[in-house]
Amino acid sequence: MFKRAFELTGEYILLMQRVFRKPEKWSLFGKQLILEADKLVMQSIPLIALISIFIGAVIVMQTALNLVSPLIPKMYVGYMARESLILEFCSTMVCLILAGKIGSNIASEIGSMRITEQIDAMEMMGVNSANYLILPKVVATTLLNPFLMLMSFILGLAGGWLIVYTTGIIPVADYMTGLQFWFLGHYITYSIIKTAVFSFIITTVASFYGYTATGGSLGVGRSSTQSIVTSSALILVFNLILTQLLLR
């Protein structure tokens, strides 16, 4: 098992060496970058928005229902919701969701191209297929997913506000005070860095499994599953490492 893990790591590094080369033509790279940004990031907005609003609302409800002591000010509901969202949900949880959504999309797309010889056709022409297919995906998700994280954060807070406003579970003014209480801008930076690193992991791991897919349509399905499992595990490990490095 360890031997296989080392082999996979080596193959992954070799593939990345081919990915991170100067593009053959910058105009073609730019065109692909826009297409990938639309496909992988913009089209993820509705899903992330929906989940963020509902999770924000649920976090506020659960926190309010558990903070029953009269000694704890109600504004802490807003404060705790904000911290939960920015520290963990909007980066780690959103990226775990994206590992499923865009990870499977990338692995199956590149895997299908592999088994139908489309990648061979590119290589035959002298095109660096790894660079052409993977680099725009990596750049698009690593640069733009942090904006998705920020959107998720704002919508999560809005979801919390909505539940406070509609149910009156705590006073709206207390919720708003809590949102502004002891705000550390560094947490935003921390979350942006985490999202960028996780996005890099999701895209490169999914591309790797797609690019090395074998065995027909079953192989494509297998590569898609493996990419989700591996990138989810790596996200959890790197979450621990980055938290240790950035929040001490």
Added chain:
Amino acid sequence: MIAVQHISKSFLGKEVLHDINTTFQPGQCSLIIGASGSGKTVLLKTIVGLHSPDSGDVIFDQVVFNRLKLSEQKKIRQRIGMLFQGSALFDFATVEENIRFPMDFFTDWSNGEKKDRVDFCLKRVHLENAHKKYPAELSGGMQKRVGIARAIALNPQYLFCDEPNSGLDPLTAIHIDELIAEITQEYNITTIINTHDMNSVLEIGDQISFIHQGRIKWEGSRREIFHTNCPELNEFVFTSNLAKQLKTKTDIQL
């Protein structure tokens, strides 16, 4: 001219090609025939550099291709066109974009020049009105034609076809064969075709190499194939009872 010298190739300890030696001449359709699993596709992919040989050399017009650096190989690759077994058209692109793809990468032509070239290539394969269609909207025969159009987009010196007739009805298959033969002669291309279709052998096989269990067992022309004493080739060519009767009762002239 393409020369293959002492090529051997193994996968996971299993030898797929053993000491292959042959040459392919320009202006001719050279066919590699053999049963499924005999090593035809591995040989073709080794010649074009998609597999690297364990030993031996592939020589394109006096240049030892497999010993070149990747950047140097790229220059030769731009002179190679290839038609894949499943056409390998890019799903994400229209017919026009598929044919433009190598031009976008390797030429500095203007959009007008590229469009003219796309029009020419599509006209050459008799698909004048297919520009905006996606591969999924085309029949198998049309996909093969677009594959040929893409293969000739940059005026290749070498054309490789991996089972161009697989999955096609006999009439369409003959049209594709004729098209490949016409293009080969018209532009004096060195064309190598993998096939196990005997119609192709009889129609366009200028030079035929029969490969059996990873070794070249016989080489000759389509006129000679019916009079060979090679038992493996006889078994391959005269598989059906009808063909066996034809061999014994008819003096076939090509």
